[in-house]
Amino acid sequence: MKRKSINLLYAFLEQKGVLHTEDSDLIQRAKDEYWKNYRREWRKNKRHQNKSYTILLNYDEAKQVINEAKKYHASPTQYIKGTALAGKQIADPVAIGKLRELLYAHYNSLQAYIDKxxxxxxxxxxxMEDVAEIEKKTFAILAPRKL
Known part of the structure; x- marks a missing residue:
């Protein structure tokens, strides 16, 4: 994408006729104009490809959303999107990591008991097979939606 943008930039500068001038200020203004147009078109395409919603929360509602988002180690917008898409079934990635560590520790202790x-x-x-199966089923259920 970067290479394509650079080629398009040079084509734009050539079209403007500023490449053959020695006025670096004129070239810089043309580049700025190109990137301004490029960003405008990108935002326009992004808006057509995606849908956004604006919500207004009063102070108490905003505070509640922020506190809930912190519980799940997410930003408020990630939390709102995640709860809307997951039907309020967002899994905390930190808690999932701790649960995985506990299962690994249990698995390793079983291995140590066998070795001793x-x-x-x-x-x-x-x-040990049962622990692995429990882990597989648990994380299939708890797999969080990507926030």
Missing amino acids: KILPESLGHKM
Whole structure:
């Protein structure tokens, strides 16, 4: 995209006839004009491709949204979008990470019990498979929508 923009920039400057002048100020103004038009067109296309909504919250509502967003380690806009799309089922990525760590710790402790011969190998491996299955099912349920 960057290379395409540069080629288009030079085409624009050539069209304006400023490339063959030695007036660097004139060239800079033409570049500024190009990038201004480029950004305007980009924003216009972005608005056509996406839909935005504006909401107004009173002080108490805004405070509630901010506090809830902090619980899920998200910005207020991420939280509002996530709850709207997830049906209020946003998962906290930090809590999910801690849960994953606990399951890994449990898995590793089972492996240590097997290695120390505290737990019979066949039973230990079965329990480790169960932990892996629990992890797989749990994170399939808790997989957060991308905020």
